[in-house]
Amino acid sequence: MSLDKIQSIPYGKEIIKIKNISLAFGGVKALTNVSFEVKKGEVFAIIGPNGAGKSSMLNVINGFYKPTSGQINFAGEDRKEMIPEFAAKSGIARTFQNIALFKGMSTLDNLMTGRLLKQKQNFLMQALYFGPVQKEEAYHRDKVERVIDFLDLQAIRRTPVGSLPYGLQKRVELGRALAMEPEILLLDEPMAGMNVEEKQDMSRFVLTANDEFKTTIVLIEHDMSVVMDISDRIVVLDYGKKIGEGKPSEILKNKAVIDAYLGVAD
Amino acid sequence: MSVELLNFIETVINGLMSGIMYSLVALGFVLIFKASGVFNFAQGVFALFAALTLVGFQTGQVPFSHLINELFGTNFHNWYPSLHSFFAIILTIITMIVLAWLIEKLVLKHLVNQEPIILFMATIGLAFVLEGVGDLMWGSDVKVLDVGIPSGGSEWLEKTTIGWASEGSEYYGMYIDVLNVWATIIAVILVTALALFSQYTKTGRALRAVADDHQAALSVGISLRSIWVLVWAISGFIAMVAGIMWGTESGVQFSLSLIALKALPVLILGGFTSIPGAIIGGLLIGLGEKLAEIYIGGLLDIGAIENWFAYFMALVFLLFRPQGLFGDKIIERV
Numbered sequence: 311m312s313l314d315k316i317q318s319i320p321y322g323k324e325i326i327k328i329k330n331i332s333l334a335f336g337g338v339k340a341l342t343n344v345s346f347e348v349k350k351g352e353v354f355a356i357i358g359p360n361g362a363g364k365s366s367m368l369n370v371i372n373g374f375y376k377p378t379s380g381q382i383n384f385a386g387e388d389r390k391e392m393i394p395e396f397a398a399k400s401g402i403a404r405t406f407q408n409i410a411l412f413k414g415m416s417t418l419d420n421l422m423t424g425r426l427l428k429q430k431q432n433f434l435m436q437a438l439y440f441g442p443v444q445k446e447e448a449y450h451r452d453k454v455e456r457v458i459d460f461l462d463l464q465a466i467r468r469t470p471v472g473s474l475p476y477g478l479q480k481r482v483e484l485g486r487a488l489a490m491e492p493e494i495l496l497l498d499e500p501m502a503g504m505n506v507e508e509k510q511d512m513s514r515f516v517l518t519a520n521d522e523f524k525t526t527i528v529l530i531e532h533d534m535s536v537v538m539d540i541s542d543r544i545v546v547l548d549y550g551k552k553i554g555e556g557k558p559s560e561i562l563k564n565k566a567v568i569d570a571y572l573g574v575a576d
Numbered sequence: 577m578s579v580e581l582l583n584f585i586e587t588v589i590n591g592l593m594s595g596i597m598y599s600l601v602a603l604g605f606v607l608i609f610k611a612s613g614v615f616n617f618a619q620g621v622f623a624l625f626a627a628l629t630l631v632g633f634q635t636g637q638v639p640f641s642h643l644i645n646e647l648f649g650t651n652f653h654n655w656y657p658s659l660h661s662f663f664a665i666i667l668t669i670i671t672m673i674v675l676a677w678l679i680e681k682l683v684l685k686h687l688v689n690q691e692p693i694i695l696f697m698a699t700i701g702l703a704f705v706l707e708g709v710g711d712l713m714w715g716s717d718v719k720v721l722d723v724g725i726p727s728g729g730s731e732w733l734e735k736t737t738i739g740w741a742s743e744g745s746e747y748y749g750m751y752i753d754v755l756n757v758w759a760t761i762i763a764v765i766l767v768t769a770l771a772l773f774s775q776y777t778k779t780g781r782a783l784r785a786v787a788d789d790h791q792a793a794l795s796v797g798i799s800l801r802s803i804w805v806l807v808w809a810i811s812g813f814i815a816m817v818a819g820i821m822w823g824t825e826s827g828v829q830f831s832l833s834l835i836a837l838k839a840l841p842v843l844i845l846g847g848f849t850s851i852p853g854a855i856i857g858g859l860l861i862g863l864g865e866k867l868a869e870i871y872i873g874g875l876l877d878i879g880a881i882e883n884w885f886a887y888f889m890a891l892v893f894l895l896f897r898p899q900g901l902f903g904d905k906i907i908e909r910v
Binding site for chain 1: 773776777778779780781782784785787788789791792793794795796797798799806
């Protein structure tokens with residue numbers, strides 16, 4: 311599928327439809343018959359207690375996990391499963407709960423890996439490293455510099471990311487995803503372990519990406535005030551099952567959701 | 577200068593240069609280990625196979641000729657009398673690329689996400705299969721490999737150094753093999769090219785990315801499988817260079833595959849994940865071996881220390897710095 315096709319979907323239309331997805335590891339059911347839709351251009355949150363299957367859901371969407379049954383409709387085409395490479399080529403970028411950065415590389419190089427799919431020079435040309443290759447490198451470097459400006463990463467441009475503090479690593483990881491100029495951005499707990507100020511920064515980055523670049527955002531987050539603040543719609547999972555879906559105001563009133571979070575009152 | 581000092585210098589130079597030969601082999605191991613976490617036991621056989629193939633192309637040998645002649649009663653042996661080394665090397669490189677592709681298709685692809693020990697076993701299997709295939713394709717006789725790299729002692733150096741000894745002492749000049757000098761030059765070029773490539777090009781970046789974190793690499797759309805083919809092909813190329821050097825020195829014979837075992841102590845010293853480590857490790861092992869042979873051997877009046885001293889060094893190293901000089905630090909979280 312070409313990127314054009316995904317780009318041609320109008321805003322507000324469904325871009326990903328999860329249809330009755332189940333996922334089991336041996337006897338352990340991570341997801342059971344989950345269905346929901348993500349609309350283009352929205353901020354969509356997946357919430358739920360620990361072990362609810364939120365990360366599994368994200369992994370199904372970008373192809374790390376193959377669902378046991380069900381279908382994923384991506385940009386109008388039904389699929390049994392996604393493949394990571396295909397997902398990346400179709401404009402799906404992501405970050406990870408436990409930060410998956412290239413620790414030995416500098417911030418700049420990490421962000422440059424986000425441009426790999428957009429670079430077209432072949433192997434031989436690169437080996438010779440002349441005219442067109444240098445020009446292409448410069449073009450992508452420029453794109454990356456814009457992300458660096460946007461996320462305020464100038465000071466750590468050359469620092470190996472392994473030595474950066476946690477909050478900054480999370481930001482670099484977001485930067486790498488943004489450098490891909492994604493259509494859909496999957497964020498797995500982007501604010502976990504951050505202080506209030508860092509959370510505010512991160513919320514601002516996510517909202518700006520959504521507003522200005524029209525990126526569709528699917529995020530998992532535990533901080534409810536953040537989720538209620540920035541999401542357009544929310545789906546709630548518990549023990550691998552969907553127990554609620556709707557706008558933040560609706561979720562706050564949903565009895566099943568309140569029970570899952572606070573325990574059932576006898 | 578006293579004769580002792582001159583002898584010492586000669587030993588050091590020869591040690592360092594034979595170390596470069598070890599580095600060349602170790603380099604292939606490191607590349608594959610970094611990119612895929614596989615310890616490729618077949619690296620030594622790669623060098624043997626590349627050298628066999630090179631000689632085969634040079635002399636126009638028909639692959640599998642013994643088998644074909646036996647089966648069909650024909651008498652094929654050669655396509656053509658000889659081929660220029662340059663073209664033979666190009667053909668060998670192509671063969672090694674095809675080999676890398678086949679290995680990915682037939683072996684690695686089916687073992688993704690398996691335990692490292694299983695992958696290691698697979699490479700042991702691969703080593704023996706490839707050795708057998710090499711035997712079947714090109715025959716098992718010892719072959720002479722000559723791609724035009726000069727070898728033998730440097731007369732110029734011998735003559736120049738005679739004059740360095742102090743008056744009245746008996747000194748016959750330094751012996752340094754020109755082949756080793758060439759090996760050093762080629763290794764330096766190879767490592768520089770690799771370093772530049774991985775630092776400044778997109779494929780190089782993808783290589784480093786895969787070496788660092790598979791999951792993250794997948795998420796930015798890098799195809800692990802094509803990177804693996806690439807890495808195995810580059811390792812095949814390095815194996816060919818090592819095969820040419822070792823083959824020129826001692827003929828292409830099946831014991832060539834044992835150089836893989838010499839690379840082990842190099843890797844333990846340098847660390848399994850570091851390219852500079854492979855180089856420095858090789859130099860240290862080469863140097864240690866030669867010094868031990870001459871000085872400890874001379875002192876204790878025993879010979880052939882060279883054969884096991886490298887492993888002794890590796891053992892001592894394991895006690896004090898198990899991750900090697902440049903390896904990733906082993907941190908165990910509890």
